[in-house]
Amino acid sequence: MLGFAVAGLCAYAADLGLFLWLRGPAGLDPLTAKGLSFLAGCTVAYTGNALGTYRRGRAGGSRLRQYGIFFAVNVAGAAVQLLCIAVSHYGLGLTSRRADTISGAGVGMALATVLRFWGTRTLVFRTEGRQTSWTG
Structure with a gap:
């Protein structure tokens, strides 16, 4: 559960940081910024879980x-x-x-x-x- 939490915190930081940057300096509208930051956060969370938390649990596919x-x-x-x-x-x-x-x-x-x-x-x-x- 700790690994899941760490991956989630990293994903949250990536999501929030990218959202703030896209809304601020990049000047994107809030929905586009949130959509892109959500995708980035999901990617960070997946990577953290796939390579860390669940690295031994891959069932195939x-x-x-x-x-x-x-x-x-x-x-x-x-x-x-x-x-x-x-x-x-x-x-x-x-x-x-x-x-x-x-x-x-x-x-x-x-x-x-x-x-x-x-x-x-x-x-x-x-x-x-x-x-x-x-x-x-």
Whole structure:
């Protein structure tokens, strides 16, 4: 779990740093900047997990296919964060910046991290002997 966390922190730093640079000096719009920084963060996280955390757990298949599944798991995690913000902001009427931060970066990030850990372990870097279940 520690390796997963380290890869995630490196990915977060790459995502945030690139986003800030693309929004600032590069002058890109926020959605393009976030899309590119999200892709970079996913690539850093995949590389860290493939070469570090799960280096012994490769079950076969191409790295490109693994990355595609990894990317899909991360998109699902991002959707969980967005859903938490939407429920809080639009459903519950909690519209302050603080409420958006708590729902997206707090509750949403916690739920998304659980989903990403499970998805990475069971769908991306599973081994032949490991079942694809919560207990696997």
